[in-house]
Amino acid sequence: MTAPWAAGEDPKVYPIARSGDLVHIRQAIRALAQQSRLSLVDQTKMITAASELARNTLIYGGGGKVTAGLVSANGRRGVAAVFEDSGPGIPDVDQAMTDGWTSGGGLGLGLSGARRLVDDFRLDTAPGEGTTVSITKWAR
Amino acid sequence: MSERIPILRIGETLLVSVQFDLEDQMVLNLQEDLAEQIVSKAARGVIIDITALEIVDSFVGRMLATVAAISRVLDARTVVVGMRPAVAITLVELGLSLGGVDTALDLEKGLAKLRQPTSSVLR
Amino acid sequence: MAKRDNAADLVGLLSVEGQDLAAAWVREVSASLGSRVGTAELDRELRELYDALVDALQQGATDVHAEQMSEVRALLTELSRNRARQGFSPTETAISVFALKRVLEPVLQEGSGDETRAYLELGRVLDGLGLFTIESYSQTRDEIITAQAEQLLELSTPVVRLWDGVIAVPLVGTLDSARTQVVMEKLLQALVDTGSEQAIIDITGVPAVDTQVAQHLLKTIVAARLMGAECTVSGISPQIAQTIVALGIEFDDIITKASLADALKLALRRSGVDLVAHEGVQR
Numbered sequence: 114m115t116a117p118w119a120a121g122e123d124p125k126v127y128p129i130a131r132s133g134d135l136v137h138i139r140q141a142i143r144a145l146a147q148q149s150r151l152s153l154v155d156q157t158k159m160i161t162a163a164s165e166l167a168r169n170t171l172i173y174g175g176g177g178k179v180t181a182g183l184v185s186a187n188g189r190r191g192v193a194a195v196f197e198d199s200g201p202g203i204p205d206v207d208q209a210m211t212d213g214w215t216s217g218g219g220l221g222l223g224l225s226g227a228r229r230l231v232d233d234f235r236l237d238t239a240p241g242e243g244t245t246v247s248i249t250k251w252a253r
Numbered sequence: 254m255s256e257r258i259p260i261l262r263i264g265e266t267l268l269v270s271v272q273f274d275l276e277d278q279m280v281l282n283l284q285e286d287l288a289e290q291i292v293s294k295a296a297r298g299v300i301i302d303i304t305a306l307e308i309v310d311s312f313v314g315r316m317l318a319t320v321a322a323i324s325r326v327l328d329a330r331t332v333v334v335g336m337r338p339a340v341a342i343t344l345v346e347l348g349l350s351l352g353g354v355d356t357a358l359d360l361e362k363g364l365a366k367l368r369q370p371t372s373s374v375l376r
Numbered sequence: 377m378a379k380r381d382n383a384a385d386l387v388g389l390l391s392v393e394g395q396d397l398a399a400a401w402v403r404e405v406s407a408s409l410g411s412r413v414g415t416a417e418l419d420r421e422l423r424e425l426y427d428a429l430v431d432a433l434q435q436g437a438t439d440v441h442a443e444q445m446s447e448v449r450a451l452l453t454e455l456s457r458n459r460a461r462q463g464f465s466p467t468e469t470a471i472s473v474f475a476l477k478r479v480l481e482p483v484l485q486e487g488s489g490d491e492t493r494a495y496l497e498l499g500r501v502l503d504g505l506g507l508f509t510i511e512s513y514s515q516t517r518d519e520i521i522t523a524q525a526e527q528l529l530e531l532s533t534p535v536v537r538l539w540d541g542v543i544a545v546p547l548v549g550t551l552d553s554a555r556t557q558v559v560m561e562k563l564l565q566a567l568v569d570t571g572s573e574q575a576i577i578d579i580t581g582v583p584a585v586d587t588q589v590a591q592h593l594l595k596t597i598v599a600a601r602l603m604g605a606e607c608t609v610s611g612i613s614p615q616i617a618q619t620i621v622a623l624g625i626e627f628d629d630i631i632t633k634a635s636l637a638d639a640l641k642l643a644l645r646r647s648g649v650d651l652v653a654h655e656g657v658q659r
Contacts, residue, residue, distance in 0.1 A: 132277040139274060139308060154561060157308060157339040161347060164310040168277070212348055226311065226347040334604065338564035341599035350598050357604035358571060366604075 117186050118193070124182025129170045129196070138167045141181055142194060149183050149190040150252050159192055159250040162230040165223045166196045166246050174198025174244055184249060191232070191251035199243040206236060257282050260290055265297040266367060272305045280316045287320050291327045298367035299324050302360055304335030314349045321354040330355060334363035385494035386433045386501070389483060390426075397479060398426040404475040409468060422472070425451045429505075438497070440504035452505060453512045460516035469513045473506040533559045535566040542574040542643045543567065544636070548581030556592035563596060567605045574643035575600055578636045580611030590625045597630055606646065608632070610639035 118124050127138050142163045146156040163179070170177045177198030184193045203209045212225045224246075228234040233249035258279065261268040267290055269283065287299060301317065303309065309317075321331040332355040336344075344351070357363035390397060402422050406415055428447040437444035452473070459469040477499055483491055533555065538544050543566050545559055563575060577593065579585070585593075597607040610633045612620075620627055633639040644651060 136274055136276055143307070154339045154342050157337075157343045158346065160308050161310050161343045164308060164312075165347075168310075168312060223311065226349075229346050229348070230343065332604075336603045338561060338568060338599070338603065341564060341602040342560065342595070344602060345595045345599045351602060356602055358567065358573060362571075362573065362604060 117184050119183040119185040119190070122183050124180050124193075126178055126180050128176075128178050129167050129198075130176045132168075132171065135164060135167050135171070138179055138181070139164050142192065145181060145183060145192045146250070149192050151192065151250060152253065155250055155253070158230040159248075162227040162248055162250075163194050165227045166194070166248065169223045169246075170196045170198045170200075170244075174200030177243075189251050191249050193233075193247065193249040195245060195247045197243065197245045202240045202242050202244055203236075203238040204240045206238065210236075257286060260286055262290075262294055262296070265295070266364070267291065267294065267296045267299045268302070269300070270302040270305070274306070274308065275313065277312055280313055284316050284320055284323075288323050288327070291324055291329050297329050299329060299331040300360065300363045300367070301331065301333050302335050302363075303333060303340075304337075304359070306340065307337070309336070309340050309344060311347060311349055314344060314347075314351060317354055318351055321351075325353075330367060332357050332363040332366050334358070334360050385490065386438075386498050387430060389480065389491065389494045389498055390430050390433065398423050400479045401426065401476050404479055405472050408471050408475065409464070412462065412464070421451075421455055425455070433501075438501055440501070440508050448505065449508065452509050456509045456513040457516045460513050460520065466510050466513055470506045470509050473502055473509055477502055533562055535562055537570055537572070538576070538640055539644060539647070539649070541570075541572045541647045542576070542640065543570055543572045544576040544578055544640075546578045546581065546636070549583075551579075551582055551585060551589045553588050553592065556589050556596075560592060560596040560599070564599055564603065567600060567603060573605045574647055575605055575607045576636065576639045576643060577607060577609050578611045578639070579609065579616065580613075580636065582611075582616070583613075585616055585619060587623050587625065590620060590623065590627075594625070594627070594630065606631070606643075608639040608642060610634070610636045 125141065127141060128134060129138070139160050142160045143156065146159050151159060163181070167179060170179070175198060177196065177200070179194055179196045181192070181194040184191050210225050210228070224236070227246075227248065231248040231250050233247070233251075235247040236244070237246075238244040256279065258269060258271060258275075261270075267287065269287070271283075275283075290296065291299065299320065301320065306313075317331075317333055321333075324331040333351075334357045336356065355366060357366050402415070402419050405422060406413075406418055409418070425448065428451055432442070432444045432448050435444040439445070440449070455472065456469055459472075480495060480498070484495055533545060533547070535543055535545050543563070545563050547559065551559075559577075563577070566572070567575060577596070593609065597609075600607045608631045612632055612634075631642070633642060641651065
């Protein structure tokens, strides 16, 4: 796990099984973003990134889960979310990170767009072994 | 199966006000309903008010662009009104500039925009 | 058990001569600070500290971060904060603590072995407190610097209303990424607050832009468009124009005007206002 979860506040796990779950995840991320005092714009960016990634997990990964919570490092606070699925994985990561490239009829902005919206972005994937995407947004 | 967002009609204009975070299916339903009603109600303009929306991700963004394109094909204009600054910044960062979608600051300015002849931008 | 005795010794060291020691401490510190802190204020500060310290030692605390030292720490934090705000140096701040050692020195000359041991022990405690003082001093300094940087950001990015429905941001000085972002957010919020459909970004006072800043400006303009407002950029200097072209930044979609006046004229025309010059009117 890349995220240094803040002491005393355990991250929560949310399932991503149907499209209705995305609404709950957005709400959960919003609550966390407010708690860690992200600016309004940063809150919006983090929730939007989470929404994109959760939808990826659902559509391309065949569902999975997200672990979200507060993080702290070097005196800064932030929000982190780790999206995991056990789907087919991504064969060509460079291609998947390119703006406008899509395998599923979307706009192809999910991964590359989400990366631009957050401070830390990490993608772990291999064909046949699922995909894990970790994102973090730090308060300024 | 899931709820649908009401579409109001004022004269030749259809008005939709999105008041809460939408499930994907509701977004798709809205797109469908709008296309249908532009034809059945012979509408010339569509206003989508997103003042209350705190988040617009690429899915909703795509719906807005699609509705705008569909309405153009059906000889109507779509104006998206009330996008919040934080939402606009996020959409730009996401890489979604919604080209082809008319926008206005609020409902009143959106209605005014529909009354204007098709935009001839001054430079 | 040994620790308890130890603490008792330390207390003994501090309270043998009672009030006199505190007074001597105040004199010592007052001499090193000159007249920049009022004697009455210093007297109050140090006596409070002195009492808190004796209290803490009585409870057996010998470590700065001990639970019993919390009162001492709070007082020291306040003292360091005040000193930092008043512009004292770290040395001048820490001397307030270390001066107590010097005050106790006479004990060493005539004291027994036990008293010397107690003095050294107390010296260690005071060293810890001194370091703590410097730490909170620099922390306060950092806070002041951060606050000033933020104030500067706020000050340097005014959004002004030029006309009903027309706002402008006159940018002056070097633009960095952080500042441009603040401008971006302020401008967009001002569009909503004033209901303006026209915005002018005037960069006459900006000597240079880099790729990142130009990108931020572009994004602002696209974001404004998403909200239903139009932006015009005015006052682009020849150098900046060259930079933009050299960097290959797409400025095609952006409306630019040479001067703020031209930009205002355009903004007015777009909001349906005509300016008419009356011939023969003298003013």
